[in-house]
Amino acid sequence: MVGAVIVAPSGEVVGEGHHERAGGEHAEIRALAQAGPRARGATLYCTLEPCCHRGRTGPCAPRVAEAGIVRAVVAMVDPNPRVRGGGLAHLRARGVAVEVGVRGEQAERLNEAFVTRVMRGRPFVTMKIAASLDGRIAAQRGAPTSLTAGEARRAVHEERAVVDAVGVGSTTLLVDDPVLTARGPARHLPLARVVFDRRLRTPPTARVLETLGDGPVLVVAGAQAVAERPEDVRRLEGAGAEVVALDGDDIGEAVRRLGARGITTLVLEGGTVIHRAAWEAGVVDRVRIFIAPTVLGAEGVAWLGGGAAVLADLTAMHARTLGPDVEIVGDVHGNR
Ligand SMILES: NC(=O)c1ccc[n+]([C@@H]2O[C@H](COP(=O)([O-])OP(=O)(O)OC[C@H]3O[C@@H](n4cnc5c(N)ncnc54)[C@H](OP(=O)(O)O)[C@@H]3O)[C@@H](O)[C@H]2O)c1
Missing domain, CATH: 3.40.430.10 (Dihydrofolate Reductase, subunit A)
Known part of the structure; x- marks a missing residue:
């Protein structure tokens, strides 16, 4: 369960998205599509780290950087071993300021089942x-x-x-x-x-x-x-x-x-x-x-x-x- 919100420097919310189902478009991609060019210079708030691998969709981190997002506030690191910090590293390498762990506990609770399956199999x-x-x-x-x-x-x-x-x-x-x-x-x-x-x-x-x-x-x-x-x-x-x-x-x-x-x-x-x-x-x-x-x-x-x-x-x-x-x-x- 992932949600993303994009906020312009003026404070205006310019894009919102959530992940509707497995295999569906990721939250940040939907938010970016809504924001269009207004994503440039904006902040992305996301409950889960943008992914850096190609699963059924993605990878999302390069799309976030290419859209001109300058700051990403991420609630939790993706525990999936194919991501686990890789998305954040990609953003940082592309000059995006990254903050992690904001409301992390709530995000982990929201995704407790997913975290359990990934971490405990x-x-x-x-x-x-x-x-x-x-x-x-x-x-x-x-x-x-x-x-x-x-x-x-x-x-x-x-x-x-x-x-x-x-x-x-x-x-x-x-x-x-x-x-x-x-x-x-x-x-x-x-x-x-x-x-x-x-x-x-x-x-x-x-x-x-x-x-x-x-x-x-x-x-x-x-x-x-x-x-x-x-x-x-x-x-x-x-x-x-x-x-x-x-x-x-x-x-x-x-x-x-x-x-x-x-x-x-x-x-x-x-x-x-x-x-x-x-x-x-x-x-x-x-x-x-x-x-x-x-x-x-x-x-x-x-x-x-x-x-x-x-x-x-x-x-x-x-x-x-x-x-x-x-x-x-x-x-x-x-x-x-
Ligand atoms: N009030 C409620 O919410 C509620 C809910 C459910 C049931 N009940 C009641 O509880 C009673 C039945 O419960 P129960 O405790 O006797 O039996 P149960 O827990 O329903 O079933 C026990 C059986 O599960 C099998 N089993 C499979 N894998 C197992 C494993 N790894 N370890 C242990 N057993 C395993 C075993 O048979 P095998 O050896 O053949 O595998 C064991 O005999 C009924 O009267 C029912 O109406 C009440």
């Missing part, structure tokens, strides 16, 4: 859960339990409308048979649904496979199960799933595979076993807990041992009420 992972007041996520093991009311559910669908992928553990798929689509808010891009399913238990009749129009369904399975049960793989693929064979047990590797496919944001919607695996592998960046005013009692499935260890590791926590429910969001300390 995996998507930005949000762990989302609905829990009762006593920290339980289901009434019993194997029992689908509805906890939150309309407003909280709407918030979940709003999040699904803007991320690249939603993931669940295989038991949740078997117990709840969720479709994992964004219902309500408009979504224009495909939403990948991911089932973490080492033993390949996902049946070809899973309801999520009836929603392929919303996006692909990836079943991340153990390489051993895939090799031993080609018939099950064929059936799943026949139903439209994409089976991804993964060596070993590491959910960190599983999410890196998703990153390599271009998935930049993943919401891991539970249950507690897959959350624990992701938490212990250190691949969780944000936690969203919806607390419902219900007590499920000792028979209920506890979320991550009650959640104390998770809560102790969160920073920038904030809460809001959503109808009768409370949402608590925090970032994982050290992962940002």
Whole structure:
């Protein structure tokens, strides 16, 4: 998410642009096009360093210098290894005065998912859960339990409308048979649904496979199960799933595979076993807990041992009420 504004020496804004989508024209190029000759002698304010490589578009830094921009105020360096300061060096070499880091923290937050994928080679992972007041996520093991009311559910669908992928553990798929689509808010891009399913238990009749129009369904399975049960793989693929064979047990590797496919944001919607695996592998960046005013009692499935260890590791926590429910969001300390 990149924005650019060009300001003439008089203080007048002569050009504005933003990056609308991957592969689209970069923000500074759109701002320069709007400014035309008025870019000469002007200052460029940009949330991300102008690029110096030819990707799907660009490079932008030479265009900025050629347009006669004399000063560039840049919020953050582009973490992409093909840029990482190269755009700024180009501008400086062409006599443009460069200031970096102005509102840098805000820019990094705006682009946290992109930064995570570039720096860590995996998507930005949000762990989302609905829990009762006593920290339980289901009434019993194997029992689908509805906890939150309309407003909280709407918030979940709003999040699904803007991320690249939603993931669940295989038991949740078997117990709840969720479709994992964004219902309500408009979504224009495909939403990948991911089932973490080492033993390949996902049946070809899973309801999520009836929603392929919303996006692909990836079943991340153990390489051993895939090799031993080609018939099950064929059936799943026949139903439209994409089976991804993964060596070993590491959910960190599983999410890196998703990153390599271009998935930049993943919401891991539970249950507690897959959350624990992701938490212990250190691949969780944000936690969203919806607390419902219900007590499920000792028979209920506890979320991550009650959640104390998770809560102790969160920073920038904030809460809001959503109808009768409370949402608590925090970032994982050290992962940002
Ligand atoms: N309240 C809520 O927000 C919410 C959300 C989701 C679910 N739930 C409830 O939670 C219950 C299910 O949760 P659950 O905790 O029992 O199961 P889960 O987390 O949904 O799924 C667990 C399974 O994921 C598979 N898995 C794949 N990769 C793994 C890895 N690297 N590490 C560990 N496991 C991996 C394992 O099966 P394999 O060994 O076959 O791979 C494991 O048994 C249901 O009752 C559901 O209704 C509640």
